[in-house]
Amino acid sequence: MTNIPIAIQLYTLREETKKDFAGTLQRVAEIGFDGVEFAGFEGLSAQEVKKLLDRNNLKAASSHISLEELKNNLTQVINDQKIIGSKYVVCPYLAEDQRSEEDYQSLISFLDETGEKLKAEGITLCYHNHDFELQKLQDGRTALESIFNDTNAENLHTELDVYWLTKVEEDPIEWLNRYKGRTPLVHLKDMTTDDEKFFAELGTGGVEIDAILELGNELNVEWWIVEQDVCRRPVFESIERSFNYLKRK
DSSP, X not given: OOSOOEEEEGGGGHHHHHHOHHHHHHHHHHHTOSEEEESOOXXXXXXXXXXXXXXXXXXXXXXXXXXXXXXXXXXXXXXXXXXXXXXXXXXXXXXXXXXXXXXXXXXXXXXXXXXHHHHHTTOEEEEEOOSGGGSBOTTSSBHHHHHHHSSOTTTOEEEEEHHHHHHTTOOHHHHHHHTTTSOSEEEEOEEOSSTTOOXXXXXXXXXXXXXXXXXXXTTTOOEEEEOOSSOSSOHHHHHHHHHHHHHTO
């Protein structure tokens, strides 16, 4: 295993953070994670979140911030990131009514402009993919290619999700190499080898996790981020299995 730190995307623990945000961060730290990637603060202030991070010796790897929040509350987003010590903001998801050809063109402009504003504040904007961005646009490119190729590389970096790439039969390694120098965050997620292609603990499925890990230092990956959208085991058991798999590497 490389010396790259490991975070958990807290969306994986969304039911747990709703019930007990502080206790969830404590469990994450006890498992051994170095940091967390936020998916909201569940009503806590950035100052309260920072105290919990410090208490548990955790770092803020990054924060998923909705497109609406980026558009409407960017100043607050920037202030919160500075308080919790997060250097990365990630646009995490596009709703179904945000995926037309025209939507993508306006998204590309917005990401470029917003990334430039964040960069001026010492924060890097990233984009996290699912499977729908791999559909082709009218010019023959995938939406994901357009997003990264038509933005300034300094204004927008990647947070490639290796599960979603694999699910649509794209090669995560090829994508990571293609955007070398723009891959500070990588979502590690495995996929069952049956027809269901369900979310799986790392090392138990068909995604080339080991080969991806070997590229980490060469690609200047700053955080491996574990995410499992749905767990069929108790969720803390699932994330501990994934964490232990990474630590054995």
